[in-house]
Amino acid sequence: MKLALVSIHIDHSLRAIPLGTAMLAAAVEKDLGEQVNTTLIDCTLQQSVTDCAKEILRHQPDIVGLSITVWNRELALDIAHHLKSANPNLILLAGGPEATANPLSLEEIVDLDFVLTGEGEQKVITFLGNLLQGQAPKPSELMAVESIPDLGDLPSPYLTGMLRPTPGGGVLWELSRGCPYRCDFCFESRGSAIVRRFPLQRARAELQLFASLGVREVFVLDPTFNYHKQTAKELLGIMAKEGQGLHYSLEIRAELLDHELAELFASIDCSLQIGLQSADAKVLRMINRDFDREEFTDKVHLLHLAGVSYGFDLIYGLPGDSLAGFLASLDFALGLIPNHLDIFPLAVLPGTRLADTATGLGLEYQQHAPYKVRSSNTFTSAEITQAARIGAACDFFYNRGRAVPWFAMVLDGLDLVPSEFFSRLASVLPEIPPDDPLPLQQSFVADQFKQRQQPEVAALASDLIAYFGAVEPLLRDPVFKAPSGLKAGELYLNPDSVFVTFNYDPEQLLQHLADGITDLEELTFFAEPVNSEYCCYLYQDELQLYPLTREQGDFLKSLDSHTPAEPPSAKFVAKVLEAGMLIQAR
Structure with missing residues (x-):
């Protein structure tokens, strides 16, 4: 029997790892490996229905399992229809988060033969066993809400070779299942409240494998990594020892932090995501969440002092929230200096308690994926649109533009709170923003200061x-790699370099910042105006800032062309060779 398990990813990213289907495949291989030949197939939303179906049919499967999510539902169902049209005898099985959250809607799809909900490793074994014995699978067994009590019984798709991480790539890492919290908007609230863990020895072995293969990113799937403090501390110790060179992305609860945990997070290369959702305790109580503003601030401060990178999630459109309330939450969140702030509209997911109570709460939302809120009794449709634009402005300017080091100084200079700043930006930001945030960041901030009749501050902020x-x-992100195709003796520019025109002496500016002067207007009195182009480059792990004349800059930039310009002088070439700005090919 041939089984094809299909994952449909958003795109080809480091997170596009078919862990869910690989878990099923590893379980099938363990119990039915001699009778069932399992193939994992990856598709993306960028592919056409025809291309996806063609790839699946190329393997000539008897059974196809489709992992369906909120974002891939439409494409998955189109693929199912295409497969059935091509081969009516093909057995189609739907599983994944959307099947678990909204099974009845999938049962109505005539192209789908069976719907599997919840944790599927044991269910798929029973399902395939019935087929192998010539028995009809029982839909009730596939849709029973059951949790696997001992996760140690499940084989690791990484350790069995079902999934082979690639050097420089990413992995999804599952350390536990279940969530003790009952947030109304989250489907986890209807799942197991008992947190079950995979054995620590398995985690250690997987981590050793990741490190040995040169994996770059580890995305930990646990909804609350630090729920059990002692286990979290043990795991962090293992990560520090066995997973050097890896970067971890983890979700945590701020209220569960302590000083020791913060220091342990600082011992590894990691980014933490904290689900703030709102800074209004009354709003959060309406979705069954607790919030203590002072405690949250104190706990996050532990991460800040330890030098740990952290970000927050905010949701607009929550029951009882308003545009003003959302903006206040935005100001609170950015006041804690997160590395990034992810802002989402409320999604009323089928199968959640929020979906059951939405009408009574006055929520109007999309009845099909992605189930986004349209309006509420306290949040009009126009205000939802405005919140979305402000969220997009924040993502472009603050997250993609990596504005953390200087954003607070700019706000202080403009005498603005974050929500006022991003409301202004949202009014001028194109619907499709440019790929590079830097030029727009410079021009927008400069315009704000020029409107205040502060051109010198505008130049310094730029x-x-x-x-x-x-x-x-x-x-x-150093490159260190020389261009290819060079002849011995040929000169080339240090690949870790960039040309920047500064209005003020950048080395003086950085020194004054290091001395604690952060008032932009005050800095204009201390820093020397230069209006000069600099070659900024990395040499022997040190950042070098080298001022250039126009002739020198033109020569250096011409080295990338087929007809490099004449050097200003032999002395200049010798000097920049010695300084590591220029390199001679060997």
């Missing part, structure tokens, strides 16, 4: 944005 947006990333 320098700060240029430094942290274009120069500082050289330290974060």
Whole structure:
């Protein structure tokens, strides 16, 4: 028997790992490996229905399992229809988050033969066993809400070779299942409240494998990594010891932090995501969440002091919330200096308690995926649209633009709170923003200061944005790789370099910042105006800032062309060779 398990990803990203289907495949291989030949197939939303179906049919499966989510539902059902049209005898099985959350809507789809809900490893074994014995599978067994009590019984798709991580790639890492919290908007609230864990020895072995293969990113799937503090501390110790060179993304609860945990997070390369959702305790109580503003602030401060990267989630459109309330939450969140702030509309997911109570709460929302809220008694449709635009402005300017190092200084100089700043930006930001945030960041901030009759501050702010947006990333993401096709003796520009025009002496500016001067207007009195182009480059792990004349800059930039310009002088070439700005090919 041939089984094809299909995952449909948003795109080809580091997170596009078919862990769910691979867990099923590993379980099938363990119990029915001699009777069932399982193939994992990956598709993306960018592919056509025809291409996806063609790839699936190429393997000539007897059974196809489709992992269906909110974002891939439409494509998955179109693929199912195409498969059935091509081969009416093909058995189609639907599973995944959408099947679990909204099984009745999938049961109505004539192209789907069976719907599997919840944790599927044991159910799919029973399902296939029935087929192998010539028995009709029982739909009631596939849709029973059951949890696997001992996760140690499940084979690891990584350790069995079902999934082979790639060097420089990413992995999804599942350490536990179940969630003790009962948030109304989350489907986890209808799942197991008992947190079940995979054995620590399995986690250690998987981590050793990831490190040995040169994996770059580890995305931990646990909804609350630090729910059990002692286990979290043990795991962090294992990560620090066995997973050097890996970057971890984890979701945590701020209220469960303590000083020791913060220091342990600081011992690994990680980014933490914290589900704030709203800074209004009354709003959060309406979705069965607790919030203590002072405690939250104190706990996040532990991460800040430890130097741990953290971000928050905010949701607009929550029951009882308003545009003003959302903006107040935005100000609170950015006041805690997160590395990033992810802003989402409320989604009223089928199968959640919120879906059961939505009408009584006055929520109007899409009845089909992605189930976004349209309006509520306290949040009009126009205000939802405005919140979405402000959220997009924040994502573009603050997240993608990596504005953390200088954003507070700009706000102080403009005497604005974040929500006022992003409301202004939202009114001028194109619906499809440019790929590179830096030029728009510089021009928008400069315009704000010029409107206040502060052109010198506008110029200095532009320098700060240029430094942290274009120069500082050289330290974060070095290239180190020489261009190809060079002849011995040929000169080339240091690949870890960038040209930036500064209005003020950047080295003086950085020194004054290090001395604690953060008032932009005050900095204009201390920093020397230069209006000069600099070559900023990485040499021997140190960032170098080298001022250039126009002739020198033109020569250096011409080295990337087929007809490089004449050097200003032999002395200049010798000097920049010694300084590591220029390199001679060997």
